[in-house]
Amino acid sequence: MFLSSVVRGAARLLAAIVILLGATLPADAQRVEPSADSDAADLVWPLPPEAPRVRYVGELRSQQNIGKARTSFLTRVKRLLVGSDPKDAQAVNRPFDMHTDGQGRVYVSNGSLGSIFVFDPEARETRILRPTGSASLAKPMGLDGDAAGLLYVADPVRRRVIAMTASGEFVQAYGGRDLLLNPTDVAVSPDRERVYVADSYLHQVVIFDRSSGALIRRVGRNEGDLAAKTAGKRGGSAEHNTTPTAVSNAHGGEPSDLVTNRGVNPGEFRYPAFIDVGPDGTVYVSDGLNFRIQALDVDGNHLLTFGGLGDTPGSFARPKGVGVDKNGHIYVVDAAFNNVQVFDRDGRLLLAFGELGSNRGQLWIPLGITIDDSGRLYVADRYNNRIQVFELIASAERDSDSE
Numbered sequence: 321m322f323l324s325s326v327v328r329g330a331a332r333l334l335a336a337i338v339i340l341l342g343a344t345l346p347a348d349a350q351r352v353e354p355s356a357d358s359d360a361a362d363l364v365w366p367l368p369p370e371a372p373r374v375r376y377v378g379e380l381r382s383q384q385n386i387g388k389a390r391t392s393f394l395t396r397v398k399r400l401l402v403g404s405d406p407k408d409a410q411a412v413n414r415p416f417d418m419h420t421d422g423q424g425r426v427y428v429s430n431g432s433l434g435s436i437f438v439f440d441p442e443a444r445e446t447r448i449l450r451p452t453g454s455a456s457l458a459k460p461m462g463l464d465g466d467a468a469g470l471l472y473v474a475d476p477v478r479r480r481v482i483a484m485t486a487s488g489e490f491v492q493a494y495g496g497r498d499l500l501l502n503p504t505d506v507a508v509s510p511d512r513e514r515v516y517v518a519d520s521y522l523h524q525v526v527i528f529d530r531s532s533g534a535l536i537r538r539v540g541r542n543e544g545d546l547a548a549k550t551a552g553k554r555g556g557s558a559e560h561n562t563t564p565t566a567v568s569n570a571h572g573g574e575p576s577d578l579v580t581n582r583g584v585n586p587g588e589f590r591y592p593a594f595i596d597v598g599p600d601g602t603v604y605v606s607d608g609l610n611f612r613i614q615a616l617d618v619d620g621n622h623l624l625t626f627g628g629l630g631d632t633p634g635s636f637a638r639p640k641g642v643g644v645d646k647n648g649h650i651y652v653v654d655a656a657f658n659n660v661q662v663f664d665r666d667g668r669l670l671l672a673f674g675e676l677g678s679n680r681g682q683l684w685i686p687l688g689i690t691i692d693d694s695g696r697l698y699v700a701d702r703y704n705n706r707i708q709v710f711e712l713i714a715s716a717e718r719d720s721d722s723e
Contacts, residue, residue: 363375364376364713365672365673366671366673373671373712373713374673374697374710374711374712374713375710376680376681376709376710377696377709377711379680379707379708379709380412380426380428380439380698380707380709381411381412381705381707382411382446383410383445383446386439386440386441386444386445410446410447410448411705412437412705412706412707414430414431414432414702414703414705415428415429415430415437415687415688415700415701415702415705415706416428416430416461416462416687416688416702417429417461417462417463417594417687417690417700418698418700419464419465419471419690420465420692420698421465421469422467422469422693423440423442423469423486424442425438425439425441425442425486426698426707427471428700428707434458435448435449436449436463436473449488450488451482451488451489451490453490454482454490454493455490457473457475457478457482458475458478459475459476459477459478460473460475461474461475461476461503461504461505462474462506462594462595462688463506463688464505464507464596465508466508467510468512469485469486470483470491471483471485471486473506474503474504474505474518475503476503476504479496479499479503480493480495480496480500481494481495481500481503481506481515481517481528482494483515483530492530492531492533494515494517494528498546499526499535500519500522500526501522501546501576501578502520502521503519503526504518504520504592504593505593505594505595505688506518506595507595507596507597508597509601509618510599510601511601512530513529513530514527514528514530515529516595516597518592518593518594518606519592520591520592520593520608521577521578522540522578522581523541523578523582523583523588523589523591523592524538524539524541524589525538525540525589525603525605525616526539527539527619527620537620539589539616539620540587540588540589541583541588542581543578543580546578586622586625587616587620587621587622589610590607590608590609591607591608591609592605592606592608593608594606594640594642594687594688595642596642596643596644597644598644598650598665599644599646600648601617601618602615602616602617602623603616603617603618603620604616604642604644604650606639606640606652607639608638608639608640611630611635611636611639612626612639613626613627613642613650613652613663613667615667624666624667626663626668627639627667631657633661633672634661634663634669636652636654636657637654637656637657638656639652639653640652640653640654640686640687640688641653641686641687641699641700643689643690643691643697644691645691645695645712646695647712648664648665649662649665649670650662650663650665650667651689651691651697653686653688657672657674658676658677658683658685659672659673659683660672660673660674660683660689660697660699660710678704681710682704683699683701683704683708684701684702684703684704685702686699686700686701687700687702694711695711695712696709696710696711697709697710697711
């Protein structure tokens, strides 16, 4: 009697497993969308009766946003019997910047943990990319990529930028302690010839040869030798640094800011934080405490400045991420306004969207922005612990092409 009960119970358990696995088998490959409410299509900017130009698409936080991962039969049985996969608990935390590649993957940095969060729609999974060896990271911040599929990461703690494969294998390094002080963002030219680095404490854009890693040029004021200015005694105070132009960091070690490099003239910077390159090779720099965007040519020569401190449309309070789409539109994130302002290639304001909050389309101290090949905008919504996704409406693209 007891044995027959065990057999019946086992049969019922097996039947339940088969039913459950059948219900969770992955569907045919399809485009993976970030999660959004059913009425997300109604959230557009500007508001009616004006023609909409930007639409809210959804958000990325965790595995749940891109569907169930493709897994083997045995893996699904194991999860059923022993519990959920630890990956299911992985989620974006305090995002800083993003990069999207040609395979639809979204890489997210948060400036800590020595790793990068990856949304991988092809594999239908999220994962943590934690490079080791020569590619190891201390504080990954700004991200970019190139047409060959390489990922570029700015690491201010190690005072370098590294290029690595999508799986985290080391390819090339740029900078080092004698060349960079606080690299916060990186951008690669469309022809893959040059790497542009925004160094916020040097108050410079530093240009490297992509293939060799050699320094090409410093853009901005360059008062004296970096190695000499950072040769202060470790553990000393600001008064004991070997140069009066350097300001010590909070721990009293090496100087964190080369004061004499700060500048307000065209082609000079004051805490540049983010950088991007347009499809025509124009370099756009978010010039933080000058409250403006500067445009440079491929060689670093000044082309254009727009913005300024203020609270009116077209001005900035805390400009952060900057991105350029295929039409030459320039998108600037403002962490104080909690919005994104869109400009044409001449620096004229076209549109602003976003506001303070935690609902759909609202932002709370946003930082980085990136734009994929299809025109989708990804915004690092830092204190909401998510990536918000927007897109340029097709009619707006046609209008811009005819301008």
